[in-house]
Amino acid sequence: MRTEPRTILNFLSNYFDIIKELFDVQLKDGLVRREDLNAILAEHDSDILNKLIEYKFFKKIADDFEIRPMYFKFLEFILSEFKPLLPETIEKYEHSVTSLFKKIKEGINKDRNILLQRISDLNNEVRDFTEAVEKNTLRLIAETKELKSNVDKIDYREKVRKASFWIDYYITPLNTILDVSNSDSITNRLLDISQYINVRRLNFDDEMARQQFEKLYVFLVQTNDDLLRQSKILTNELLPLIERIRSESMILTGWIEFLKNPNKSETPFIPKSIRAYPYNNAMYFNSLEYVQQYMQNDDVYLEDPNLSASDKWIFNKEFYREQLMKELPMTNFFEWAGITLRSEYEDIETEKFFSLSTLLFEDDIELEFDPTADRQVIRTSDMNLRVPKIKIKRHGLS
Amino acid sequence: MDFPRYHKEIVGDLLDGKFVLATDAKFIELKNNADFYGKFFKETFDFYLDIKSDYAYLISEETMEMLSRDICIFIGLLCYELDKEGKNFLDEIQYAEFDAEMVDSLLDNSSYTDLILNNNQLKNSEARKQFLGTLNRRNIIDRNSDKKFTFTPAYKVFMDFAKNFAKGKLAATNTEEDSE
Structure with missing residues (x-):
């Protein structure tokens, strides 16, 4: 019995997802193998094989199937594939x-x-x-x-x-x-x-x-x-x-x-930056001025100071520490340092003054100073030092 | 002797290693006087002037210059990583706007870790920022903001380099196969 065309079109429409998958398989493999068909039908939980044969959608080739050319061309056309x-x-x-x-x-x-x-x-x-x-x-x-x-x-x-x-x-x-x-x-x-x-x-x-x-x-x-x-x-x-x-x-x-x-391969081009070193137009006079400074040299004689190792002043830290401890508590450390040095030498040498200043870092003393108070000026042999007034007392004792 | 218009700027830019782009008024002057400038740079500095349809630059025989190597490494890595992400890297480099953070992310997640960490221009975000500044000065990129940039047509030089490099490699492989 001839099937109504509308029935076939409705069938294609209702099961289009399956039809499309079958079409894709044939587009790829040239036919639809029995196992591929079973897998697709199982996935959609549908058994439409008899209808596919009844509507002449499929032609049986041994155990496998082929979508008939009329249907295939129709699907190609509507899918543009x-x-x-x-x-x-x-x-x-x-x-x-x-x-x-x-x-x-x-x-x-x-x-x-x-x-x-x-x-x-x-x-x-x-x-x-x-x-x-x-x-x-x-x-x-x-x-x-x-x-x-x-x-x-x-x-x-x-x-x-x-x-x-x-x-x-x-x-x-x-x-x-x-x-x-x-x-x-x-x-x-x-x-x-x-x-x-x-x-x-x-x-x-x-x-x-x-x-x-x-x-x-x-x-x-x-x-x-x-x-x-x-x-x-x-x-x-x-x-x-x-x-x-x-x-x-x-x-x-x-x-x-x-x-x-990359380091062994030659990069074939270089947009290399080129530095130019031109000479200034005043170069001649600048050079002349510079060179003229050395045209007349006065003889300079340097006397050997003849210093021996024993002449070099060595800071006897222990000696000065004892001196300091005897004077504690004191109200102005730097004044004491200045007086102490001046009692021994004519001038206060900066190096000696700084050496004495290291006594401030001893463990067993306590320092106290007022940062807002005026500074005191100590004159050394080659500079004026503005120093704060630092009070010192023995650590732990009032 | 009359010199072309912008002569001083043209020579200055090219000697600074800049790409002169077609969007620049100097380019037309350079192109119109291609013969003069070709001879000028060859005779004066032994450099070869290459004028393409949309950019011009100087070439020297010096092969130890590190900047061009670093640029090749940078663009090569960028192309490789963009392709890995499934993008058409040529389109991206030609048309897209790049973000410094995006470049950081690509390079930081690259499998070329050793190459990147051993390269002073690319090893970290700060170095890359400086490097992008250099590329900008040379007209290889165009900075749209502090972090965003696009490539100028100068990128084609590097693509041609890669293409020729591949051809050289393929030719070498074929020769080896033939001799076997």
Whole structure:
């Protein structure tokens, strides 16, 4: 019993998730294996195999299944997911179109019905050809954009492999087929045909054949526009895009190789900063002034001080510490230091004064001073020291 | 003898290792007098002047200069890390605005740790900040703010270098394979 078309469409709609997965499997593997089918049905908890066979969706091949071409093409079309045709497969249309065209020319004055049939067949072949080209272009755009966006984060080597694959096997050959400047391209063949048909549509005797020629001519003109558009997409968009991916990966290969040992690799260019050292225009006079200082040298005599080791003053810390301890508590440490030194020497030498000052750091004394109080000036042999008044007492005793 | 307009600035910038960009009025003057400047730099300093469609710079035979090596390492690392993140690094370098913190994050998480830590210009955030200043002075990057920058067309020099480097390596590999 023939199934209602609406029932089939409803079925496809209700189970579209499953249908789409089956389509993807066949797009990838060429058929749907029994285990893949079972897995998909189990995942969706659904048993629609009988319906798939009843609606002639599936054709059984041994234990496996194949989606029938009508359904497959329909799904390809509505999903815009086309299996790309190899350019050589597309090229076969050149032979069929050329052959039909040759037959039309040869039989132009022979049987009318055969002529009409040949015109119609030529129309169909050209349509199939343009559809195949369009499908391939759409698929190539999708593949290239996927590569470019790299959502799957594939390795750059894989990316360049895929880019090279699409360029070498699909894009370049397809471009050759469509290239207007190539005299052997199908596009040029179709142009030749349209010129011939253009004449026939105007002057052919038979009215019916003239109408067919007219229809074919209009279709060929439209096809020519379509092919030019496809060719432009390939030339202007796909080739640069995919070349860019290839170039990008080449650059990355270069960086990875360079980074393996950057210090041993020659960097080939230098935007080097150059310093200029010009001479000042006053250089002569400046130099002369400088040199003149040494033109007249007075003799300088240095007397040997004849110092012996015993003449050198050595700070007897213990002696002065005892002196200090005897005087405690005292109200002004630096005054004491000055008086002590002056009692022994004529001048207070700075070095000696500082040596005595180290007594302030002894452990068993306590220091006290008022930071706001006036400072006292002690004159040493070569400087005036402004020092605070520091009170000292023995540590722990009042 | 009449000298081209901006002669002093053109010579000064190029000798300072700057890239003269097409957006700069000096570039037109330089391009219009390409022959003169080519001879001038060759005869005077033994430098080769390279004028591309959107930038010009000086090249010397000196190969021990460290800055260009550091720039190559920096851009190489940046490309590698951007690619690792699944980005199209060429597009990023050509069009995107970079953030110093983002660069820090990329380099700090890079697997090229030894290379980065042993490079005085790239070893840490502070060093990188100085380094970006140098790149800015040389017109290799354009600072949009204290932390944000974009690459100028001068980046192409480094991409060409990497491409040629890869070609050299691939050619060497093929020669080795052929001789085996």
